Amino acid sequence: MNWRPPLLAELAVVRRSGLVESRHLGSLLALDADGSVALSLGDPDATVLPRSTTKPLQALACLTAGAPLTGPELAIAAGSHTGEDAHVDVVRALLERASLDEAALQCPADWPEDEGTRHRLIRAGFDRSRVRMNCSGKHAAMLLASAVNGWDTETYLDPAHPLQQRVRAVTAELTGAPVRHDAIDGCGAPLFGTTVRGLATAFRSLRVAADGPAALVASAMRTHPYFVGGTGHQNSAVMELVPGTVAKGGAEGVIGVAGPDGQAVAMKVVDGNPRATTLLALTVLGALGVDVSAAAAWTSVPVLGGGVPVGAIEPGADVQAWLESR
Numbered sequence: 457m458n459w460r461p462p463l464l465a466e467l468a469v470v471r472r473s474g475l476v477e478s479r480h481l482g483s484l485l486a487l488d489a490d491g492s493v494a495l496s497l498g499d500p501d502a503t504v505l506p507r508s509t510t511k512p513l514q515a516l517a518c519l520t521a522g523a524p525l526t527g528p529e530l531a532i533a534a535g536s537h538t539g540e541d542a543h544v545d546v547v548r549a550l551l552e553r554a555s556l557d558e559a560a561l562q563c564p565a566d567w568p569e570d571e572g573t574r575h576r577l578i579r580a581g582f583d584r585s586r587v588r589m590n591c592s593g594k595h596a597a598m599l600l601a602s603a604v605n606g607w608d609t610e611t612y613l614d615p616a617h618p619l620q621q622r623v624r625a626v627t628a629e630l631t632g633a634p635v636r637h638d639a640i641d642g643c644g645a646p647l648f649g650t651t652v653r654g655l656a657t658a659f660r661s662l663r664v665a666a667d668g669p670a671a672l673v674a675s676a677m678r679t680h681p682y683f684v685g686g687t688g689h690q691n692s693a694v695m696e697l698v699p700g701t702v703a704k705g706g707a708e709g710v711i712g713v714a715g716p717d718g719q720a721v722a723m724k725v726v727d728g729n730p731r732a733t734t735l736l737a738l739t740v741l742g743a744l745g746v747d748v749s750a751a752a753a754w755t756s757v758p759v760l761g762g763g764v765p766v767g768a769i770e771p772g773a774d775v776q777a778w779l780e781s782r
Contacts, residue, residue, distance in 0.1 A: 465497035466772030467725060468732035472759050473766050480732050480772065482709065484723040485656045486740050491718065494744055497774050500652040503636040504724045507647070507706030508536045509655060511594055512662060512673055513630055514645070517623040519669045523601035524553070530676035531683035532593030534704065538686030539568020539588040546683060547587050550596035554603035561586040562613050563595045563643040570686055591643035593683070598645070615646040624648055630658035630670070642707060655712045655722035663702050663714035674702050674714075690734045690754060697751040698738070705733055713737040715746040731757060732769050739771055743782055 462483075470478040483498030515534035519525050525533055528546050537543035551557060566589035567574045577588075586592060595612075601619050602612045611617055615624075615638065627648045628634050637649030650658075665671040677684050678695055684704065685692035694703040700716025709725025711733040721740045723733060738755045742748040748755065759767035771779065 462502045462726075463499040464726060465774040467497065467723065467736055467775055468769055468772045470759060470769050471767040473761065477759075477767075480709075480725050480727060480729060482723055482725040482727075483652045484721065484736065484740070484775070485652050486721040486744065487656050487660050487719060488744055489715075489717040489719050491660060494719075495721075495740060495778050497778075498652075500656075500722075502651060502724075503649045504652060504655075504710065505637070505639055505641075505647055505649050505708070506655055506712075507641060507708055507710050508591070509704050509706035509710045509712050509722075510627065510648070510650075511535060511591075511706075512677065512702070512704055513627050513658060514594055514623050515597060516630070516662075516669055516673050517619065517626040518597040518601040519672060520626065521601040521619055521622050522604050523597055524604070525550075525597060525600070525676075526672075527676060528680045528683040529597070530673060531680035533597035534673055534677055535593060535684030535691070536590040536689075536704075536706075537593055537683060538570040538573070538689055539566075539590065540570045540573050540686050543593065543683065543686065544587050547592045547596045550593070550600050554596075554600040554609070556599055556603065556609060558585070558587045560599055560609055561589075561592055561595050563589045563591045563645075565589065572687075589643065591641075591645070594645070595643065613644050613646065620646045627658075630661050631655065632657045652722050652724050655710070656720045659702060659704075659712040659714040659722060660718055660720035663700075663716070663720065664718045677702050677704075693754060694734060694738065694751060697754070698741075698746065698748050701741075701746070703734075703737070705730060709733060711737055713741065715741050715744065717745070719744040719746055735769060736771060736775060739775070739779070743779055 631654030
């Protein structure tokens, strides 16, 4: 077998008490406001699974399929919510508009990610549920898109389903490249492989769209960031604190963020740990001219010892070299 490891760049390091304890390697691509490549590290053309970073594209597919999504409904379709009551209310409203109930959701049952909500439900005797799962907004939007078209709602996760074929087409169009790999995401939905370059291109396309469905998705995310994530969620915080940004992270160290003037950054951390992704995205966007000062708390991730900072997660050598060269 002629396998060889891909090109990897050092994206971030974890420094504890003056010693580099861990290193995060991966690929990163940043686009300037005019769409030109400002930074390319690792192998941005290697195939990656975008995980939940692709949700804005899935929401766009639902919208273009005719799903009547606006405001918080469109934002939650593009997001990974934390399962708070307000999120669940929107998901249930989407299902009701499709003349369906929670039993139609085919995402796994889960506890809400919001700690306070989770503890409250456990104390009250509730169990895991599909509607509290972070992907239920996307699933409800897919069901609504299927219902308004008369498509089968029981097979909405089948890769051959008309809606999933539309998701595939939208993914190829926005990323500028054919789908590279077919997989199944953690929530059970089809997942279409792309590249870090493709993700950066897609997020820039969402942000610079002047009108049409893509502009509606980006606007809903920016206007209703709470429904893209939730209380204390990093995606929500970035969009709340840095006006005009569109941000969506995913599992296994993937993220895409676009700035107000069309700057964009996407990355994949190959060890799958996302702890440095928001820090890196904001740092790179800041170097490209985006004012990220209001999000300073998210550009510095402390490393704790005994409950107090003894170090920090920092840009790795390859990112630092680029920053110093500017």
